[in-house]
Amino acid sequence: MTTKTALVVSAHSADFVWRCGGAIALHAEKGYQVTVICLSYGERGESAKLWRQPGMTMDRVKTSREAEAKKAAALLGVHDIQFWDLGDYPINLTEAAFFRLVDVYRAIHPAFMLTHSKEDLYNHDHPTVSAWAQNARITAQAHGHNPGQKVLGAPPVFLFEPHQPEQCNWKPDVLLDIGSVWAKKRAAIEAMEGQEHLWEYYTRVAQQRGAQAARNSDKKITWGEGYQSVFPHVVESLA
Amino acid sequence: MTTKTALVVSAHSADFVWRCGGAIALHAEKGYQVTVICLSYGERGESAKLWRQPGMTMDRVKTSREAEAKKAAALLGVHDIQFWDLGDYPINLTEAAFFRLVDVYRAIHPAFMLTHSKEDLYNHDHPTVSAWAQNARITAQAHGHNPGQKVLGAPPVFLFEPHQPEQCNWKPDVLLDIGSVWAKKRAAIEAMEGQEHLWEYYTRVAQQRGAQAARNSDKKITWGEGYQSVFPHVVESLA
Amino acid sequence: MTTKTALVVSAHSADFVWRCGGAIALHAEKGYQVTVICLSYGERGESAKLWRQPGMTMDRVKTSREAEAKKAAALLGVHDIQFWDLGDYPINLTEAAFFRLVDVYRAIHPAFMLTHSKEDLYNHDHPTVSAWAQNARITAQAHGHNPGQKVLGAPPVFLFEPHQPEQCNWKPDVLLDIGSVWAKKRAAIEAMEGQEHLWEYYTRVAQQRGAQAARNSDKKITWGEGYQSVFPHVVESLA
Amino acid sequence: MTTKTALVVSAHSADFVWRCGGAIALHAEKGYQVTVICLSYGERGESAKLWRQPGMTMDRVKTSREAEAKKAAALLGVHDIQFWDLGDYPINLTEAAFFRLVDVYRAIHPAFMLTHSKEDLYNHDHPTVSAWAQNARITAQAHGHNPGQKVLGAPPVFLFEPHQPEQCNWKPDVLLDIGSVWAKKRAAIEAMEGQEHLWEYYTRVAQQRGAQAARNSDKKITWGEGYQSVFPHVVESLA
């Protein structure tokens, strides 16, 4: 495979924007084909503003959420965005969806994979998805699963930032400079019209992570994203 | 400064060999000037074999340990090895030594720094040195310390592997491929004649870390060293 | 809603007595309507004394356990006690029960909620119930669940004390003075005739937590209960 | 019951060899009847070498894995090895299998029980089995489960070593001297023909654990196995 790829597994249709929009845009610019799986629309638990409109229905919420997510994905340069409509609060992670995700891993062989934090006190769907998506990655590595297909290697997994990081025992060990694509991420954030109350919150998150990245390096960095690595980094140099 | 440098702060004169000999040799080959500070000779606590010889004296132990360490350093390509003779079991970390270490940071501006683990149930000198050496790094960053000197930036700190990693709550998040310099590390290990009982032990450590590095990547790696990062990695790409 | 309410989710029918009987009685006296959900009777795993009687049957165990729990609830001033009979060891937390619990949250809008610890080496039902009950709380917060109902706010969650606290990595950060209602709690404890071996054990627990509460304040406190908070405390003063 | 017994619950058919072959052989020599439950053959996820053979089928993989495991079990002195064929990657832990395991606990009343670590980043089946097998142990302790049977006491549970111990947050607090049975364990390891790449890896693990056991005692120990205890040790002496 000559084209490099990356995979994002997002519980609800907006998570990929707030939590790793910068990484997506950055790698898209580097030529990576980024696939984003939105397992649900967040139609029940993350669409409060829509539900305050009179006469709202579940279908209209989903339609609206999908449109927003597609717009954001286009702004970020996402190669493929998929909506699996598994429901939310709680999410229903079926066996069929599990093997569908295994198939995605086998189909694209991502260079790295992004998903939710291991814990989230405020959102049970997030850690459930994280464990499940990592489990599917392991099945994709099994030689006896669909023998004949090329098995998955060992793509690193990075857990993106939850809404209240300390409460979720999430600790970033990787800080990504997203300054060159911040304008794209901000545009994608603004595409999330149903969650306008989060725009400034996540803009400030990017500023704080940027300032921390600058402090942890000798570089001028203004905008950042934090990630927690699941696996050790295998390197050829410490500098 | 055009030459790249690295700093190793080692409690006893052999620690740098077992714990980061591969990193030293690897970076020396890449052109780094590596400075190794041996704060003591490990003359009391890590020279059992020598003390079993009849008529042994403290001076003879130190002389022997220094010779071994110098031989190993030469094999690894160390640029500068210093023996500060601060005593061991327990080590005596004086204020003068503290500012001497600050001066070293300021003099060489290392690209990265290696020292002991945060905890070590078996060796009180190790964690004491680790905290102290990191503290000196922070003083070297202070603009008001020797104003006029160029202040230290933010070189990453990596904690090398203690003798019994799990008992020391040490967890490697960086695995370094040292295959290309393994022969040098093994030769340096064999230079430690007073601790022959550790030769095979640390050879096996390198094999296990190598196998783990292979498993965590898609690469053929046979020999490795593990490190625990103190600070987050600031990166420009996740792949 | 003018009446204040509280919710207790208890895996087995006696847990609410040992673990939070003081909190129930105290808040009942303050005018709170406390709802207790007993998800099972503990009929298999926590009724050893009953099973030692000749000719015992599952129905008789359940009947006996329900009678004891009702008697204790009355003594503590419980407003509403419900027995959901989901089985124990292992408990069977059905989807229907999940949404029934969501309905309870929506119906009473508790000011706070009490449930089991996050871990329990000795009792798999306890942590399973804890995670499940907290998950239901999150669904009750979702605007898209039964749109039109008033969504749940953010009631604090407190995890009550397991049988062997250190082994369960449970750490109390809240100590409640239950001196004024201790007599009621002791009476409720004695209503648990099938578990007489625990009466003195939990009396001592109350004494130890009371002594610790006194030590952590400048107050005379004799009887206490410990709780572990799930969420940060939002306060208007630190004193 | 006059014969002493022990129970090993292994996710895949080779785990019991690498991870606790020494403990099995040692206790078999002491007269313990050791029962090993292989919940799956590891036919999908741990049989890469077999799947590289042309024309391989699932049935042939299972047959081969069972033959290897039986051979190893015989070499170790296993009393009873059972293959439950529940599938792997992911394993399918059915309710029927749960109660079958409860029955095993009740039937043999093991003096101790061995299973997987609590976490394993590389293998989702391992921690899933560990929690499940411990849960079955708790049900076997319930007086109301199959009343009339003798209930299980409180056999200690030891978690054996995962492939990458630090990454799994596994920490050994028990080191077992397996020197007297090492030859048997090595022979059993070599019976695992399909995983020859692991022979030397686990031989080195045994050497490192042996060296650590020697260091933590005043004994000559060469070969060891590490275990993490789940429950506190109840003792009559500290020496």
Next chain:
Amino acid sequence: MTTKTALVVSAHSADFVWRCGGAIALHAEKGYQVTVICLSYGERGESAKLWRQPGMTMDRVKTSREAEAKKAAALLGVHDIQFWDLGDYPINLTEAAFFRLVDVYRAIHPAFMLTHSKEDLYNHDHPTVSAWAQNARITAQAHGHNPGQKVLGAPPVFLFEPHQPEQCNWKPDVLLDIGSVWAKKRAAIEAMEGQEHLWEYYTRVAQQRGAQAARNSDKKITWGEGYQSVFPHVVESLA
């Protein structure tokens, strides 16, 4: 004592502003007399901007830092601010200073006490001061220290927010609404002319903690400060 008091122990002269300026102003408005101890001026490690001025001297830095801190203290309503001039990077916590701090505890009997986090990778002075100030609190509780004086009770200790919270393993369990005094805190922040690069950073911190406080309660909160409690909360109600 009828006047309520509070104590802040700050390693460097600006810490009390960024980290707990809101708590100071809030409690000052409630009538608390707040004493702030600045153990050093942060003259070496936290005065980079000043040191960039030509001809700067240590005395001029200290004078400037003291003036800024006094101005901020006045804006926040601090009752008593003391400068102990113990040096920084590293701080020199003398025995005399220790007993001087014990005297302060005994003199004012604070209702609560604020100091630094337990860990801080970026600043060794912070955790050193935190442990030392808590140790002095314990000596102030000892009946045999200056017998005849009234001993200190058990004032709660809150650890304020370090610069990079996750890296310091600092986790807020108390969120304080500082909306009513935010204007004062912002003015005090702007009094720190030598650290202008931090003004916006800590303004954003206040916004994020405010948003989190709102999310963890049912209240409208815009500006907040986070604290980590050292001791359990002794309470008379859970609501």
Next chain:
Amino acid sequence: MTTKTALVVSAHSADFVWRCGGAIALHAEKGYQVTVICLSYGERGESAKLWRQPGMTMDRVKTSREAEAKKAAALLGVHDIQFWDLGDYPINLTEAAFFRLVDVYRAIHPAFMLTHSKEDLYNHDHPTVSAWAQNARITAQAHGHNPGQKVLGAPPVFLFEPHQPEQCNWKPDVLLDIGSVWAKKRAAIEAMEGQEHLWEYYTRVAQQRGAQAARNSDKKITWGEGYQSVFPHVVESLA
């Protein structure tokens, strides 16, 4: 050496009674010679009742505390009790005292060693002593310390129970049945006349640890003590 020995290092003169009186009495009965080092009398921080007497002086407090401790030691069968009078709150652990403790290790070669917990929020002397006493143990193992003396082996270290175990992150992994010597421990507790308020508290601790020991084994145990092991247990059997 044919007589078995044990060492207890206690920060204050009563700690050995509350925290490990049972272990002392039990091993004394088994023929162990137990040495107890009381580093201070707890004369300032743990003698509140004495200081409430009119005209009390430091000397009288020390005399009274020494008498109580000697009486308790006799009741427990202590072989040698030493009072080093190093002061308390805070304790002053001198270099001379350090090497004196090294000499004790070398003189008695204890089969095991008991000291304080690693953390104690309420008592800074306790963790300070624990780390220091373990450090001395390591120096006693060094071949180059007083060459010619027999070096110390690897005696296990057990940390006894602090006053508020969960707050100190202390977790018992060893539960010792002290039923056969409980009467002696209770008598020793009552010898601590100056701390009568703790008699019942520590009696209840023994009952709770006894009940927990019973639950974790299949034995009838009524009175217990809990310990946290520092090093892994090296064993020859898992049962």
